[in-house]
Amino acid sequence: MIYIGTDIVEVRRIRELMARWPDRFIRRIYTTTEIDYCTRQPVPAIHFAGRFAAKEAVKKALYAAGARDPIPFASIGIDRTPEGIPVASWTGGDAKLQLSISHTNNHAVATALVVTND
Numbered sequence: 001m002i003y004i005g006t007d008i009v010e011v012r013r014i015r016e017l018m019a020r021w022p023d024r025f026i027r028r029i030y031t032t033t034e035i036d037y038c039t040r041q042p043v044p045a046i047h048f049a050g051r052f053a054a055k056e057a058v059k060k061a062l063y064a065a066g067a068r069d070p071i072p073f074a075s076i077g078i079d080r081t082p083e084g085i086p087v088a089s090w091t092g093g094d095a096k097l098q099l100s101i102s103h104t105n106n107h108a109v110a111t112a113l114v115v116t117n118d
């Protein structure tokens with residue numbers, strides 16, 4: 001089966017959270033790999049917003065696939081291939097995940113798939 005999740009995030013909202021709780025927000029939500037990548041980009045908030053949307057999309061797909069316990073943001077990691085393709089992982093199980101992210105200056109969207117063998 002294939003289970004889908006999607007999410008959209010306003011970049012402005014992420015920028016506000018980063019300004020309000022500079023360290024706390026980032027450390028609670030993001031992995032060090034994500035922080036390293038996003039902070040190296042010209043407009044970090046856009047990429048943090050993309051990864052926020054990605055984590056929400058992965059959560060939705062995992063819940064659709066039957067996950068029942070709360071899924072912490074930090075349990076979902078977003079990495080990149082050398083080509084820039086986003087790759088999601090989850091420490092809470094062995095779900096097979098597929099992910100796509102897009103963003104403008106104002107919004108970020110992500111779609112995630114959980115693929116199971118049944």
Ligand SMILES: CC(C)(COP(=O)(O)OP(=O)(O)OC[C@H]1O[C@@H](n2cnc3c(N)ncnc32)[C@H](O)[C@@H]1OP(=O)(O)O)[C@@H](O)C(=O)NCCC(=O)NCCS
Pocket residue numbers: 046047050080083084085086100101102103104
């Ligand atoms: C991949 C591509 C379509 C992205 O288009 P874009 O409009 O710049 O992308 P968006 O702004 O909508 O989204 C950006 C996100 O796309 C994702 N992305 C980047 N490169 C990607 C790729 N090659 N494949 C899939 N997703 C990709 C990333 O998640 C990125 O966000 P991030 O930098 O925060 O991780 C475009 O950059 C492209 O055509 N690149 C050339 C790819 C290429 O030559 N590949 C070689 C093999 S044929």
